[in-house]
Amino acid sequence: MEIPVDLGYGARPSELRQWDREFLWHPFTYLQEWLSPEFEIPVIARGEGAYLFDAEGRRLIDGNASIWCNVHGHGHPKIVAAVREQLERFAHSSFLGFSHPPGILLARRLIEEHLGKWGFRRVFFSESGSNGIEAALRMALQWQILSGHPERRRFVAFRRSYHGDSLGANSVTGLAAFKAFLGQSGYPVVWLDDPGQLEEIEGAESIAGLILEPVIAGAAAMVPWPDGTLTRCREWCDRHGGLFVHDEVFTGFGRTGKMFGFEHEACPADILVLGKALSGGVGPLSATVVTDRVFAPFARAESIEQNFLYGHSYAGHAVACAGGLACLDVFAEEQVVSRLAGPIAALTESLAELAQRPGIKEVRQRGFAAAVEVVEEPGTTAQTNYGRIQGRRVTRECWRLGLAARSIGNSVIVVLPLCATEDVVREAVRIIGEANERIGDS
Ligand SMILES: Cc1ncc(COP(=O)(O)O)c(C=O)c1O
Structure with a gap:
């Protein structure tokens, strides 16, 4: 029997699931599982703080921070009010040859309050992380031409990286899973496994720039970089004339325990890309600074x-910029980054406990970004049997137990909204442990 939940739109959960299966094609989604009638498609009906509520009214911790975009929780009154106010003025005009108050003010505050002290001066808005990266790569190439170096056409990038899906952003993405069928298209790249290989690069005079996600490689399932990586890359770029590009689409806005990841080494880039949380998690917005x-x-x-x-058409979207302004207010008023020390410590503690349990291969964490890698089931790999791999099965079980988690391979990602309390953090990690044990026992 269906519990009546007000989903809006005059639709029932069972109808919605049926129409979803019939009419939709979801991004990065395993279709064999999704399309099978036994699979209960997760339908989100509502959000509140660190929680999501599904179509049946079940409360779930937002364990993936809504694909790493949510910072201050769902429905934060300050952000909702700002978005509503802007929506009533106008939703979108154009940033191509026009301007608007929330865009101007957001750029000013990003520079004056956060980034100016690190040498940044200009903000170029786009509408997705991938496009923010694309803009950065093109800027670097064109900057080299304008500076008299048209021969600098290649980028240095790391194999453990994900920088987006557009052809240009994908060409500097190293993780094989994200390059399927494309191979090396787009920009020519010199690939490195780790920063220790920088000195082995041949033909450094043809390098336009080096791109790195500071502190932790998020989409590699949260693999931290060794301390000193940023400084090492900065020094190499300065010596060889390449621009240093930081991809802080994920690591920006408090995720690693500081407002921006590069602050851990006090080592800023020439071009910094922000996205995801920039709008306060309410709309598509990125910035190439x-x-x-x-x-x-x-x-x-x-x-x-x-x-x-x-x-692009929706670059500098006014409503998303209004969300971004309110998001910065909340960071300041609620002292979000310093207050995060408690939840980060709770995460470290509960991950350490979980790591002792059977069935857990490894836990990885930097700040408020973590992953729990579970032991792979023999004979199942993402390549041969994706729906059966342990990471997938654990995340499905997490859903039943009250955690909306997402896995990358056999790693269950723990990326909670920054507003998650210490209790919520402990509960999220406890659920992952219980889910893994239940799957192990089944
Ligand atoms: C580090 C990093 N860069 C770029 C992107 C691409 O952002 P978007 O999905 O908004 O295009 C992502 C998305 O997960 C990311 O994690």
């Missing part, structure tokens, strides 16, 4: 072609 040195030759450009001819 540059120093004066990067901006200068574009500002001096005489021909239209020398300008940066790039941008």
